[in-house]
Amino acid sequence: MIFDWFYRLFSHDLAIDLGTANTLVYVKGKGIVANEPSVVAVQRDSRGVRTVKAVGRAAKEMLGRTPGSIEAIRPLKDGVIADFELTEKMLKYFIAVAHNHRAIVRPRAVICIPYGITEVEKRAVRESAESAGCTSVHLIEEPMAASIGADLPIHEPSGNMIVDIGGGTTEVAVISLLGIVFSKSVRIGxxxxxxxxxxxxxxxxxxxxxxxxxxxxxxxxxxxxxxxxxxxxxxxxxxxxxxxxxxxxxxxxxxxxxxxEPINVIVEAIRYALEKTPPELAADIVDKGIILVGGGAMIRNLDILLREETGLPILVAENPLTAVVLGSGRVLDNLKLLREVTT
Ligand SMILES: Nc1ncnc2c1ncn2[C@@H]1O[C@H](COP(=O)(O)OP(=O)(O)OP(=O)(O)O)[C@@H](O)[C@H]1O
Ligand SMILES: [Mg+2]
Missing domain, CATH: 3.90.640.10 (ATPase, substrate binding domain, subdomain 4)
Known part of the structure; x- marks a missing residue:
């Protein structure tokens, strides 16, 4: 126990938003230390064995511009892990960046995953982080992290609707009393x-x-x-x-x-979620409106369109691209919250 405390003094606990488009890393006491595209560039030899050539921004530069043997791959696609091996390599890269490529001292990690990924995918994320040196790995679902990052009053018994429009998916969630009451996810972003x-x-x-x-x-x-x-x-x-x-x-x-067309799918998902929300919570949403996060929330006039379509107040979060990682980071600092909202 005392050793745990001792290690923690020297360790950099971290939070990661593993997004289909962008991965962000937050280190306790330092803030956001990495914000790069979720892309891995690999080279294939004649036997088909892959070697990682670049990760993140350098790899994205290569998208659509690579010579035959190098491929720029997005290991997460449409909100799911499409390539386990490369997801693991990417996670390891980002964890190394978080620690400035120095040997790390038993960090704890909170990793934000898309809502509704399978148990197999969850295990893969957890194991990748462990093999990259993290001692205790906690997984948090994206809508929950986003709500914490956007400062929604999720502790209260009152409904909050949050819509996260990312690269691969749009997630509409209703949150009350630290739980996801309803969620609808579409593979459009x-x-x-x-x-x-x-x-x-x-x-x-x-x-x-x-x-x-x-x-x-x-x-x-x-x-x-x-x-x-x-x-x-x-x-x-x-x-x-x-x-x-x-x-x-x-x-x-x-x-x-x-x-x-993709915008209409997002509008429909929100309508559907509103229809399915229990009436008491729906009444709260009428008062408080809908909060938008994710890079897609920055499309010009999306708030106006949604206001027209739903008649509800629409607010774009102050930090749409960083709300998820900041929310996950806040969970690192709060042990009680960590136990309540992670798995
Ligand atoms: N100013 C902007 N206007 C419109 N779209 C934007 C803007 N900035 C970023 N985006 C888009 O936001 C998307 C990325 O958003 P974000 O980083 O929230 O996704 P993600 O978290 O990686 O994905 P997901 O949550 O689906 O896993 C990209 O499609 C990007 O093109
Ligand atoms: Mg996201």
Whole structure:
């Protein structure tokens, strides 16, 4: 016991938001020490054996730009672990970054996982963190961590609705008294919007662009509800007919049309969750409104669209991209909360 206390003095307990698009790491006493894309670049030899070449930002730079033998892979896709081996390698990398690549002294870890992943996936995450040197590993579900990070009064017997629009999934959850009362998850998020933009430009302009360009377009001129001012952007890609590079101008109206389908799925998920919420808690939500977190919450005018569609107050959290990891970090500091909200 006394040794535990002693080790803890020198250890850096950490919290990790293992997202499909971005992984964030929080170290107790230091704050957020890593915030990088969840991408691993691997090289395959002639026998098919994979070696990791880069992780995180360096690996994302390689997406769509790699020579034959190197592949940039996203080990988590659509909110589930698509590649266990690479998820483990990625986790190890981030844990090493958190400790500045020094040997680590028995850190505790709180790892945030997508809501509803299977027991097998949970075990894989836990074992990866343990083999990366963490002594006690606690798993927390994303909506719970997000609610703590967004400062929702989850200790009270009153309903809070939180919507986390990530890269791979959108999770709608109703939380009361430290428990998830209802949750609905759809495998639609920012990634599907990017894909929709690629598809739209191909169909409409015969222009082929990569997913990274599509993401840029979405961030710069994407919107969910008409704006007063129409914005435009020059987009470079390859003309599918002539086969050569070309530049076209796209408008925010066109991009809104392009991403309408995935946005509608998100709206429907929220409607469904509202219908399924027990009446007392629904009444609380009418008063308090819906809180949006996740990178997808930053799509321009999404709050206005949701207000129109639901008639409820909509609030985008102050820190949509970091709420989950900050919430997980806060759990590290509070043993009682740690016991109550992690598995
Ligand atoms: N300003 C912005 N406007 C629109 N979308 C944005 C903006 N900034 C980031 N995004 C999008 O947010 C998504 C990433 O969000 P986030 O980091 O919350 O996902 P994640 O937690 O990794 O994924 P998940 O929660 O599904 O596992 C990406 O699709 C990204 O393109
Ligand atoms: Mg997330």
């Amino acid at each position: 920012g990634d599907k919007m990017d894909e929709a933009i690629v598809h739209y430009l191909k169909k409409r302009f015969n222009l082929l662009i990569g997913e990274r360009t599509a993401e840029q377009i979405k961030i710069v001129i994407g919107s969910a509800f008409p704006e007063e001012e129409i914005r435009t952007m020059q987009v470079k890609g390859r003309d599918l007919v002539a086969g050569i590079p070309k530049t076209i101008e796209v408008t925010s109206e066109e991009i809104r049309e392009a991403i309408q």
